[in-house]
Amino acid sequence: xxxxxxxxxxxxxxxxxxxxxxxxxxxxxxxxxxxxxxxxxxxxxxxxxxxxxxxxxxxxxxxxxxxxxxxxxxxxxxxxxxxxxxxxxxxxxxxxxxxxxxxxxxxxxxxxxxxxxxxxxxxxxxxxxxxxxxxxxxxxxxxxxxxxxxxxxxxxxxxxxxxxxxxxxxxxxxxxxxxxxxxxxxxxxxxxxxxxxxxxx
Ligand SMILES: Cc1cc2nc3c(=O)[nH]c(=O)nc-3n(C[C@H](O)[C@H](O)[C@H](O)COP(=O)(O)O)c2cc1C
Numbered sequence: 001x002x003x004x005x006x007x008x009x010x011x012x013x014x015x016x017x018x019x020x021x022x023x024x025x026x027x028x029x030x031x032x033x034x035x036x037x038x039x040x041x042x043x044x045x046x047x048x049x050x051x052x053x054x055x056x057x058x059x060x061x062x063x064x065x066x067x068x069x070x071x072x073x074x075x076x077x078x079x080x081x082x083x084x085x086x087x088x089x090x091x092x093x094x095x096x097x098x099x100x101x102x103x104x105x106x107x108x109x110x111x112x113x114x115x116x117x118x119x120x121x122x123x124x125x126x127x128x129x130x131x132x133x134x135x136x137x138x139x140x141x142x143x144x145x146x147x148x149x150x151x152x153x154x155x156x157x158x159x160x161x162x163x164x165x166x167x168x169x170x171x172x173x174x175x176x177x178x179x180x181x182x183x184x185x186x187x188x189x190x191x192x193x194x195x196x197x198x199x200x201x
Pocket of ligand 1: 008009010011012013014015081082083084085086117118119120121122123124169173
């Protein structure tokens, strides 16, 4: 069972969620790879922004995904920070390069999941998760929502949606995913791996 956690993160919040999802899926015995999508922000902008520089440095050793990489996995979990209520252009850019995979039906019946991060509690976590599902549906992927399968989704005021995990970074990005956010994310990784396992047998 091979699972890809594919994400974009400017400052590291979505990265931490991706790592927690990976941990959860590994607990169920999956081989899990963490890959980031290519950055689109020009290097000079990154160099002039302390937060972006920190985020880029944090992720410099994480592999950058190519569209064809998606073929190699039984399940793919997509994560993006909210940008004006929807996924970031970096994630959409990678998805927009999967036209030939779509034409060949290469992603049909792969299990899929989504997760997100936003600055404010109502800044778009849910909408980002839901709208990120739309292109995956066009691909014929089988989307596994979190539902209320993690007890934290009902009780945590930081993040966690029935659609997929989320975190809240704060307007200045100073809030980090807390234990409750990360537990929900880890539970989601487990759930995706468990569903994938059942689907494959
Ligand atoms: C161009 C831009 C648009 C953004 N739009 C939103 C938004 O609509 N709602 C929100 O809550 N946060 C918004 N944010 C904040 C990001 O979602 C936040 O920085 C991100 O969740 C942090 O995750 P990361 O560290 O993985 O990048 C925006 C940030 C940028 C740069």
